[in-house]
Amino acid sequence: MELRKTSLPGVVVLTPQRFGDHRGFFSESWNRRVLEAAGLHLPEFVQDNHSMSLEVGTLRGLHFQAPPHAQGKLVRCGRGRLFDVAVDIRKGSPTYGQWVGEELSYENGRQLWIPAGFLHGFVTREPDTEIIYKCTDHYAPDCDGAVRWDSCGIDWGLKVDPVLSEKDTIAPQLADFDSPFTYEGTQA
Ligand SMILES: Cc1cn([C@H]2C[C@H](O)[C@@H](COP(=O)(O)OP(=O)(O)O[C@H]3O[C@@H](C)C(=O)[C@@H](O)[C@H]3O)O2)c(=O)[nH]c1=O
Secondary structure, X not given: OEEEEOOOOOOEEEEOOEEEEOOEEEEOOOOHHHHHHOXXXXXXXXXXXXXXXXXXXXXXXXXXXXXXXXXXXXXXXXXXXXEEEXXXXXXXXXXXXXXXXXXXXOOOOOEEEEOOOEEEEXXXXXXXXXXXXXXXXXXXXXXXXXXXXXXXXXXXXXXXXXXXXXXXHOOOOHHHOOOOEEOOOOOO
């Protein structure tokens, strides 16, 4: 397991080991003991999500769940290729409003750990791209929230207009958004 810090403290890129042979490969996509030995202590996960997006340029985000159902997410790509993004929305954080992005693909096997207190979103870079992510809290529609994808200065690398949900089209701009999160220092 290889761990790489990003420019946002707490957001980490993980690359699990792959064992290739004539059949293909084997990889432990999640192993708490291995991660803890490498120094990353993550909260308990209670829900796994899986979605597929048909078209290149499908953009889902930027999403969060507010406390008391805030979610940390461990994200990977099951098929295809996507650009995954986290934005710090913890009030008082030295990196409030800053973003990091990482390309996650079936080929590279990378994962992104996004703690609670960050927006999450992604755009697909191949047709039929699948994303799979573990969450630290259950889905709570009443706590569900979104910020406009184009209000955080993110370079999505888009070559076409994104395919969006209705909810994501009408989300507020980051500048008009009153975040429910407060900075409490860097945490897993
Ligand atoms: C997120 C979620 C949605 N749903 C339902 C609600 C709705 O009918 C349908 C589609 O929901 P959405 O449009 O919110 O799906 P989507 O736009 O893919 O939302 C997801 O985007 C990424 C970026 C995230 O980080 C996730 O947490 C989640 O917000 O699935 C669940 O049943 N459980 C869940 O955990």
